[in-house]
Amino acid sequence: MSAKKKNTDFFWVSFSDLMTSLFFIMLVLFVLTVVYLRIEQKKIIAEKEELEKIVQLEEQFKPLQLDGDFYYLEACKKFVAKDLLGKEIFERNKTEILVEYIEPTLLVGRKLEKFLNKLEKNNPTFSYLLVIEGNMGNSYDLKFAKDDSFGYKKSYERALAVYNLWVANDVNFRKSNVEVLISGSGFNGLCREQNEENNKRFSIQIIPKVSNNTNYKNE
Numbered sequence: 001m002s003a004k005k006k007n008t009d010f011f012w013v014s015f016s017d018l019m020t021s022l023f024f025i026m027l028v029l030f031v032l033t034v035v036y037l038r039i040e041q042k043k044i045i046a047e048k049e050e051l052e053k054i055v056q057l058e059e060q061f062k063p064l065q066l067d068g069d070f071y072y073l074e075a076c077k078k079f080v081a082k083d084l085l086g087k088e089i090f091e092r093n094k095t096e097i098l099v100e101y102i103e104p105t106l107l108v109g110r111k112l113e114k115f116l117n118k119l120e121k122n123n124p125t126f127s128y129l130l131v132i133e134g135n136m137g138n139s140y141d142l143k144f145a146k147d148d149s150f151g152y153k154k155s156y157e158r159a160l161a162v163y164n165l166w167v168a169n170d171v172n173f174r175k176s177n178v179e180v181l182i183s184g185s186g187f188n189g190l191c192r193e194q195n196e197e198n199n200k201r202f203s204i205q206i207i208p209k210v211s212n213n214t215n216y217k218n219e
Contacts, residue, residue: 079205
């Protein structure tokens, strides 16, 4: 066999090996691309399902928004008890709830507990963050600065007093799939009203967490 023939045969063998290798590389890349696209497709489907759940959940919030006992602050998605709006339900400069406002405050807590229990029943894969926020009304001459530490401290203590009143009377949101956050915005915060008397209040915010069950039960 001539040298030229040998070289030609060697070329085609090498070329064949190269093409085979390229074929397998392309095949692997194709498989990886398909797998990646399927994973991304599943993510998109899951996100779409979660979005649909959120939209459905917003519909379930409407009864509470339209409830005659609550004033809904749409701009910040908070609820304020109408019967307590603009009323000093605490002892002046203290955190004890006045006797005449204990029962109205309890009614608010029981209604919220009933509403959250219904939400959990309808949405077992959801968990919720319940924010109890204390607010303070400034003086007529606005002598307190918005970030005054007294306002933050007192509003937090008052929100805690509301929560403690509920717990002491068997209104326990943690029996459901709910985490509770006690906070105080003092003389600051969103959705404040121009009439400072109406800022003497506590507000409630319910934040859903999709597919994030807390798995926590407080017996």
